Amino acid sequence: MPSQLVARADAICRRLNTEIVATNPSKLQIRKIVSLTPQRVALERTALKELSKLAPPASIARDWRQMMAYRKTLIEELIRLGRYAKANDTQSIKSLAVSKKRVHQRLFATATRDGFKDCARVG
Numbered sequence: 001m002p003s004q005l006v007a008r009a010d011a012i013c014r015r016l017n018t019e020i021v022a023t024n025p026s027k028l029q030i031r032k033i034v035s036l037t038p039q040r041v042a043l044e045r046t047a048l049k050e051l052s053k054l055a056p057p058a059s060i061a062r063d064w065r066q067m068m069a070y071r072k073t074l075i076e077e078l079i080r081l082g083r084y085a086k087a088n089d090t091q092s093i094k095s096l097a098v099s100k101k102r103v104h105q106r107l108f109a110t111a112t113r114d115g116f117k118d119c120a121r122v123g
Helices: 002-022 030-052 058-086 090-113
Strands: none
Touching (some): 002 030, 030 058
16 A cells, blocks of 8 residues: 555654754854764665665555665765765765755655655655
8 A cells, every 4th residue: 555655654754854954054064064974874874774674565666666766876975975075075065966956856756746745855
């Protein structure tokens, strides 16, 4: 039943989003990115692991796999963001921001199509 999966997944994503928002600094600086990235990567990986244990119904299985792929991509980009911040590579950070925005938009479109709310957004 898609609604059961949506409810269970959204509960995981709601917890993740709350944890991420709780760590948001009032002013984002390079050194804050460096210090926050490992914690956020850990939070995202934990949530992805939990989400991956859920079995989607056939009607949304393809979209579910795509959502998990988008989340994995966002984790990989978050890791790169930490590396770029540590190297003070602002040009790469700007380029990565464009890519991350595109992945966020695709995740949002796929997730909302299937009725997800909290899993449609990140952080």
